[in-house]
Amino acid sequence: MKDGRSGEVSARETVLAGIRRSLGVTGGEAPRRFEVERRLAEAPAGIVPQRGQGDLPARVATFRAEAERAQATVAEAAALNDVPAEVARFLREANCPATVRMGTDPRLAALPWPATALDVSIGPSDGRDLNAVSMALVGIAETGTLALVSGADNPTTLNFLPDNAIVVVRREDVVADYEAAFARLRAVYGKGGAPRALNFITGPSRSADIEQTLLLGAHGPRRLHIVIAG
Template sequence: MSRYAILARIRAANPNPQSPPHEAKPAPASLASTGADAVLRFRTAAEAKGVTVVDIDHPAELPLAIARTLSAANLRADAIRLNDPALIGLPWSDANLTITRGAAEPHDMLALSSAVSAVAETGSLLLASGPDNPSSLAFLPETHLVTIARSTIVGTFEEAFALLRTRYDNSLPRAVNIISGASRTGDIGGRIVQGAHGPRQLFVFIT
């Protein structure tokens, strides 16, 4: 009932609903970039948000690169939670890390997700939920690691959305998490503190 009442009141308030649909404009030119420029801008923007960005040449190097990065950041972990089949087969024993699978659990120290795309304009990662990348991995663990293929780093969000539309045929996964830095809050005394409810630190590995 309320549905019809509300829609009828809206239609009464909008007697001429024939106004032309809005033509969306492209992203601002100053935010656009492509290719190597986009990768560089992504890195700069992410680093400005406190994200550590690491380049690696071969996916196989990922476990060691992660081990080195964690050690440089004085972080210790025995286990890493991940579900992406493309990552499971990597030599994790090289890094003294054991894999745990499934959705994140309350006391997880470390989780690794794969991003579907990354956006240079703001240094943001796009994570699509699914069995390979449960969205809890991005929020429950103390430290979040994300891999992103260099070829999927685009200039603007419009390009990233186009990529999503192609991949998911206009039916998005349950959650698309656009992540631009670690969890933070300014709610106490106006000063920014990292690690409010989600990860205290975010590391990105460009492969």
Template sequence: MDFETFNRENRQAILNRVQHALGRTGSTPEPPIRPQRQVVLPKPEAEGDLTARFSKNLQKAGGSIVEIATPEEIPVRIAALLNEKGVPLQVAMGKDEALRGGDWQAVGLSVKNSAAGDLDSASVTRAFCGVAEVGSVVFCSGADNPTPNNFLAKYHFAVLSRKQLVPCLEDVWGLLRDRHRARGLPRAVNFITGPSATADVEATLQVGVHGPHHFEVLLTD
């Protein structure tokens, strides 16, 4: 029995008890069910180049973006930034084979193929898509890209290709439906727009309070 049928039968039972208490006979007929209309709101028109819009909105939210030509450049870029910041050359990475194209050890990076922990300097995940309208990056949970890798390390790197960019937030749900038909839905879908930040304490902006204080998109072709 579905929820609608269950609800309708219970409502009818309540009405019958009221009729009986009032000394009336017969049951109150159920009002006809009107079909619900699906309202489709218009989406904003996509203006200009998707990459330019995404980059602009991402940086407006405090994120950064670096264009790379090949997957081999991923560990090179990560090692360069961690060296610049003077933090340990450690990176947490899931089991995504697409991220293992480069020589991580050659640039001195120690790789952990599991979920990130509180003490990990950096993490790298492969994004599901990017939304040009707001500069958000969307991630799907799973063994390939564990959700903790999006939030626990101080430096979070997201690998995203140009073909994964969509104009609006509404477009994400269509992609998720396609993924559901092919592989099933993930347990979690995270939208990340820039590094972790809050201004709750004395209206002073603090970056990295409850998540990464550096969020960088590695944009590939």
């Protein structure tokens, strides 16, 4: 019974039976099933911290302060159309090549990149790109966290392989807390649905594994630059 598919089916039954034996249940009890279905359907929120709450200006201020606390840099652009100039400025001042890699997000594609000296290429990263630009689903004020979703618009590899991750978040997309981010996610993917990858990102990559010394740029980006636009 240890080999092949039948073995796995039997392991499933054994594990579930072991759980039920210990809990003293059969798995068929209607009240238990009802309780589980209700929780999955209702997804109660629990304790939500005050920190991220407030009107849009307050949320943006908290988001910015918390992201900077996590060693991200943050710039604000008056409009989405100002984003390419801000990206060019950031790369110039960081002394980085004027190249960026991005996905097919129509909101990014519509921006005036040709007005800058930036060399823009489209697609996921194979590890050779120094700079990436992505668009976040939302920014979360509570902890200065960006939420990004996988797909051709904003490929996941762009969040991790390049040295410099530049992420654009629309001002109106700065939400208070994780729960608000999940509400936005469900609006796109439906209740119970999810993208292949949902990345919550708070600051640039880091490690403290050597004598508890905090070092930025472990395996992911060395810099995370956030542009709040609009």
